[in-house]
Amino acid sequence: MGYLLRLSLCLLCLSLHSPLTTSSPYPNSSAQLCHEDERFAMLEFKNSLAINVSSSISQACARRGQVPYAKTASWKAAGSDCCQWDGVTCNPLTRHIIGLDLSCSELQGTIPANSTLFTLRHLRSLNLAFNDFYPSRISPEFGRFSRLKRLNLSTCFFTGKVPLTIAQLPQLASLDLSDNYYIDLKLNEFRELEMPDFNVIVRNLTGLRELYLDLVNVTSKATALSSLTNLSSLMALSLSGCGFSGPLPVWIWNITREICLSNNQFTGKLPSMVDISKLSQLTSFDLSGNSLEGKVPSWLFSLPSLKVLFLDFNQFSGQLTISEDVARASPLTNLSSLMSLSLSRCKFSGPLPVWILNVTQEIDLSDNQFTGKLPSMVDISKLSQLTSFDLSFNSLDGEVPS
Ligand SMILES: *[C@@H]1O[C@H](CO)[C@@H](O)[C@H](O)[C@H]1NC(C)=O
Ligand SMILES: *[C@@H]1O[C@H](CO)[C@@H](O)[C@H](O)[C@H]1NC(C)=O
Ligand SMILES: *[C@@H]1O[C@H](CO)[C@@H](O)[C@H](O)[C@H]1NC(C)=O
Ligand SMILES: *[C@@H]1O[C@H](CO)[C@@H](O)[C@H](O)[C@H]1NC(C)=O
Ligand SMILES: *[C@@H]1O[C@H](CO)[C@@H](O)[C@H](O)[C@H]1NC(C)=O
Ligand SMILES: *[C@@H]1O[C@H](CO)[C@@H](O)[C@H](O)[C@H]1NC(C)=O
Ligand SMILES: *[C@@H]1O[C@H](CO)[C@@H](O)[C@H](O)[C@H]1NC(C)=O
Ligand SMILES: *[C@@H]1O[C@H](CO)[C@@H](O)[C@H](O)[C@H]1NC(C)=O
Ligand SMILES: *[C@@H]1O[C@H](CO)[C@@H](O)[C@H](O)[C@H]1NC(C)=O
Ligand SMILES: *[C@@H]1O[C@H](CO)[C@@H](O)[C@H](O)[C@H]1NC(C)=O
Numbered sequence: 001m002g003y004l005l006r007l008s009l010c011l012l013c014l015s016l017h018s019p020l021t022t023s024s025p026y027p028n029s030s031a032q033l034c035h036e037d038e039r040f041a042m043l044e045f046k047n048s049l050a051i052n053v054s055s056s057i058s059q060a061c062a063r064r065g066q067v068p069y070a071k072t073a074s075w076k077a078a079g080s081d082c083c084q085w086d087g088v089t090c091n092p093l094t095r096h097i098i099g100l101d102l103s104c105s106e107l108q109g110t111i112p113a114n115s116t117l118f119t120l121r122h123l124r125s126l127n128l129a130f131n132d133f134y135p136s137r138i139s140p141e142f143g144r145f146s147r148l149k150r151l152n153l154s155t156c157f158f159t160g161k162v163p164l165t166i167a168q169l170p171q172l173a174s175l176d177l178s179d180n181y182y183i184d185l186k187l188n189e190f191r192e193l194e195m196p197d198f199n200v201i202v203r204n205l206t207g208l209r210e211l212y213l214d215l216v217n218v219t220s221k222a223t224a225l226s227s228l229t230n231l232s233s234l235m236a237l238s239l240s241g242c243g244f245s246g247p248l249p250v251w252i253w254n255i256t257r258e259i260c261l262s263n264n265q266f267t268g269k270l271p272s273m274v275d276i277s278k279l280s281q282l283t284s285f286d287l288s289g290n291s292l293e294g295k296v297p298s299w300l301f302s303l304p305s306l307k308v309l310f311l312d313f314n315q316f317s318g319q320l321t322i323s324e325d326v327a328r329a330s331p332l333t334n335l336s337s338l339m340s341l342s343l344s345r346c347k348f349s350g351p352l353p354v355w356i357l358n359v360t361q362e363i364d365l366s367d368n369q370f371t372g373k374l375p376s377m378v379d380i381s382k383l384s385q386l387t388s389f390d391l392s393f394n395s396l397d398g399e400v401p402s
Contacts, residue, residue, distance in 0.1 A: 034082040034090060038097050041116035042082055046072040048116075049109035052132065060155060061104040061130035068104040068130070089125070096122035103152065107131035113139045121145065124171075127152040134158075134182065138193075140165040150174040154212065157182055162195045162216070167204040175205070178214035178238065192217040199227040209233050214240040214260070225249050239264065240286070248292075254278060260286040262310065269294035276302065284308040288342065292316060301335050301355065312342040312364065319350030335359075343368065344390065352396070362388040373398035 033039075051070045052058075058068035071086040082097070083090035089099030097120055111117060111133055118141040126148060134157035142151065143165025151172060158180040166175070180193040195201070196219040202208075208231050218224050221243055228234070229251050236258035245265035252259055253274045259282065270292065276299050285300070288310040295318040296311065320343075335355055342364040351372040356363055360382065374396065 032095055033080075034095050034097065038120060038122075039080075039082040041119045042085070042088070042097070043075065043077055044116040046075050048111075049107045049131075051106050052108040053106050055106060055108055055132045057130050057132045057155060057157070058104065058106050064130075066104045066130075068106055070107075071102055071105040072107070091122070094122075098122050098147075099125040101125070101127040102131065103127045103129040105131055107133070109133065110136040111139060112136075113141050115139070115141070118142075118144055121147070123148055125150040128156060129154040129176065130156070132157050138162055138166075138177075142166060143168045145169065146171075148172055152176040153180070155179045158193055159191065160194065162193060162197070162201070164197045164200060167197070167201040169205065171207065172205050173207055173233075174210040175208060176210070176212040177216055178212040178240075181215050195219060198224045202227045203230065206230060207233060210236040212236070212238040213242060214238050216242060218242050218244075221245070237261075248287075256281050258282070258284040260284065261290070262286045263289040266290040266292055268292065270297050270300065272297045274299055279303050281305050283337075286310040287314065289313040294318070296320065303335070305337055306335060307337050307339045309338060309340070310342045311346065312344040314346050316343075317347035317349065320348055320353040341365075352391075358382065360385045362386075364388065364390045365394065366390045367393040370394040370396060372396060374401055376401050 049072075051073065053070070061068045075082070075085045082088055083095060087101045087105070088097055089101075090096060091098050100120070100123060107128075108131070118139070121144070123145050124147050126145065127150070129152045136156075136158055137160035138153060138158050140163040142153075143163060145151075146169070148169050149171050151169070151174070154176040155178070158177075159182075162177060177193060177195075182191055183189070184191050192215050194217045195213070198218045199220055202211075202224075211231070211234065225244060225246075226249070228237070229249070232254070234254070235256045237252070237255050238258065238260040240260050241263040243264060244261070245267065247268040248261070248266050248270070250271070252261070253271070256278060266287070267290070280303065282303050283305050284307060285303075286308065289312070291314065292311075293315040296316055300309070335358055338359045339361040341356065341359045341362065344364045344366040346368055348365070349369040349371065352365070352370055352374070354375070356365070357375070357378050363386070370391070371394070376399075378401075
């Protein structure tokens, strides 16, 4: 494996969704242990994998703000109730294992088709994200968890093709296969997980609410986006670096919580009108690294729940200040949740918009054509959490206020 350089994983899309709940409160039922066969299967699964505290994937996990540690290390054999094990959730009545969260657990090894993991047929939620399963493929057996609602195989160094059997998970509401890539130094190639059956899978998973496929190599790109139109329950979609092109599909404005389409080749303009009421819960909107152009419509600045707005590395232009008429009709007071804003490397011009001073953590307006002065007075208390403020490469003048 020495010829492999594992990429240092960077966060392409900021995910704001909450992590899986790993334990649910249930009555004191120490008399009733977990099922013997499931306990055996779990121990076999644990023993089939090594623990590597120094893997690069653990560092990637730490950069996401989670503390990596070996959850399986505390799993004990004799007579113990596996429902109490770290990362395990059981149904309080049947005592079957219904949830397994081994994300960021320093696991290293492969998951072959005969792994005892696949005997846990009651699983509703499975999270193996941020472990090193190189050079495993995603086994077709993952399609056998017929009750699965959430599947998270993000950032695991899985290789090869996403199996068609994923389409057989009728209850799947959340699927995360993002960021499974590595550099094969022998062939000097950047390799991604491939998804040749994207259309079939997505058309069958009609209950999907969250879909994260960042850096997955979707084969039929031309028709893939239209296959997503029927996912009427979709709340979060992340397709960063998937090689999509053409105009932004209109159905994305029906997605209610998180939209990330960064690092593709989308072209054209943002629509001047959308149904804003549908977007009132939207927390994250990331279109950076495309070839979008034209003015940024004012509705984008009136989304009350937006925490993250990234439009950088596009050809957007025009002024961001809004005329008094528009301001009266649509005051910009709804951007009050914004924490991170990047508009860098576009072609914005005119004075700095006053509302940027409502952004609480990071502001990047570098590499544009903004002109004028910085405001001499601001409400500093609002900016006390600000960690980054970049105005470089503009045409601003005047004094830098103290
Ligand atoms: C609850 O479980 C603990 C062991 O985990 C045991 O010591 C205790 O007696 C139990 N209480 C009841 C009311 O069963
Ligand atoms: C642990 O992971 C690191 C980095 O990925 C790797 O260099 C090392 O060889 C691994 N250790 C073992 C025992 O496989
Ligand atoms: C899985 O199959 C491999 C051979 O392909 C074998 O070496 C291994 O023991 C099997 N594991 C289990 C748990 O049956
Ligand atoms: C998958 O798990 C990782 C690690 O816990 C987490 O950061 C990510 O948000 C999860 N994805 C989904 C869709 O919940
Ligand atoms: C699509 O879902 C149905 C019902 O869940 C299932 O019977 C069928 O096999 C799935 N199709 C594919 C291609 O997996
Ligand atoms: C994506 O898939 C195509 C077709 O299988 C392949 O030619 C290409 O090398 C893949 N790209 C990456 C980055 O894996
Ligand atoms: C969407 O669903 C309708 C009705 O079920 C179907 O006729 C149509 O082909 C589907 N569209 C796509 C792109 O899958
Ligand atoms: C958005 O969803 C509504 C139903 O909630 C549907 O009628 C409409 O066609 C969808 N719009 C697009 C562009 O998909
Ligand atoms: C601001 O948000 C409120 C409620 O979320 C909404 O009623 C109002 O129309 C919004 N204002 C603008 C300018 O969009
Ligand atoms: C900043 O947010 C506050 C609410 O937190 C709001 O009252 C104010 O109008 C906003 N200012 C701008 C310029 O959007």
